[in-house]
Amino acid sequence: MTSGPHPDLVSEVRAALVAEADPDRAAGQQRYMKSSMPYFGLTSPRLKAVLAPLLRDPGLAMVSRAQWEATIRALWDDATHREQWYAAIALARHRPYRPRVDSDAMSLWERLIRAGAWWDVVDDIATHLVRDTVLAHPTVEGLRMRDWAASDSLWVRRAAIICQVGARDRLDQELLSDVIEPNIEDPDFFSRKAIGWALRDHARVAPEWVRAFVAAHPDLSGLSRREALKHLGPLS
Template identity: 45%
Template sequence: MSADEPLVRAIRSGLAELADPAKAPAMQAYMKSAMAFRGVAKPQRSALLERVLADHKLPDRVTFSATVLTLWRTAEFREERYAAIDLSGYRAYRRWQDAELVPMYEEMIVSGAWWDHVDELAIRRIGPILRADRAGVTPTMLAWANDGDLWRRRTAIICQVGAKEDTDTDLLTRAIEPAIAEAEFFLCKGIGWALRDYAKTAPEWVRSFVDDHPGLSGLSRREALKHIG
């Protein structure tokens, strides 16, 4: 695969120009990140990406995925990884958002291994692909729900956040159940989040789910019932 190296350089140089070294340490500390920050806030990064991506059109799917992964894999600052996520969801390339991209997102989820990376990828990348191709992607989410990797499991649990009436309750149930006995915060919180979100659409279903699963952690239960009592 061959990445669009001029685009990668344009993103990196743009972030370097926007860098605020005074803000970077606090951002790194807040995110508990081993990777350094440039100190670039999201609105600045978004404006940069909008400008740069409008000027650099990627010709095909292979170049698109190669450029995303190059920016991701070789990142020295966390904002470069955020930019890779932004590029992956850029509106001009929506036609390539299908099951063929799941392995790319899986790599980013597993190597990103923290909520600021994983949640965006789970909800805004994996989720839409799942809804567009349930037969192709549901088996992968079920496998991830039983995987040894925490972030694959969290992805399987939260990937339907925002799906509303399009939520597959069988998949939601089968994604949550393997994690019910776990004390891991990001799994418990993810379960609560997924149920709380779906409660906006189907409160009685969520109440019944909670009643039928007494092993849910206190955190998951509180989050699930937060707005429905």
């Protein structure tokens, strides 16, 4: 069974991204993202269009879980441009490999979160790969998210806070409380923004619960409070 990365997929992805490079756009993207890693300059729709035929090519398919994980790591670890990170996430999220998005892959997602350490990659991983695993395995992953909420890494903590964004009525309110409360006094913008985002998203299906949560936590930062109540109006 093949356990190393798929060399052809890695090389095809790299070549396709180089071929699509737009240096002018790349410079603007790098400034906007405040990224030390450069961009090739692909728009999000163009990136998806470039990657889609490569990910669908049967000749470039992953023959084993080990190869899938190794290829994700190869695209990520050897990346010279940020779109290569995005390609690694696209491979992770590719529909045929969805059965592999499970508890066994969570250590890999944490590794990518720690290495990426910025909102674009962290949020994509957290609100798709991590979320899907939490929803599929709520007991064991609920415990993991509570551990992540106390992590030494801001970005792992942020991932725990937002890991149920998009879950709608499948969201575990007790888990949401448990990952927010240890971080309420965190002064970092990205933590406070994450709290507000998670609450605002849940307000779409449980507005009264969110109102009650905000009212019960007067120590929430102004940013978290404003974001949580953005579509609800002020508390009475």
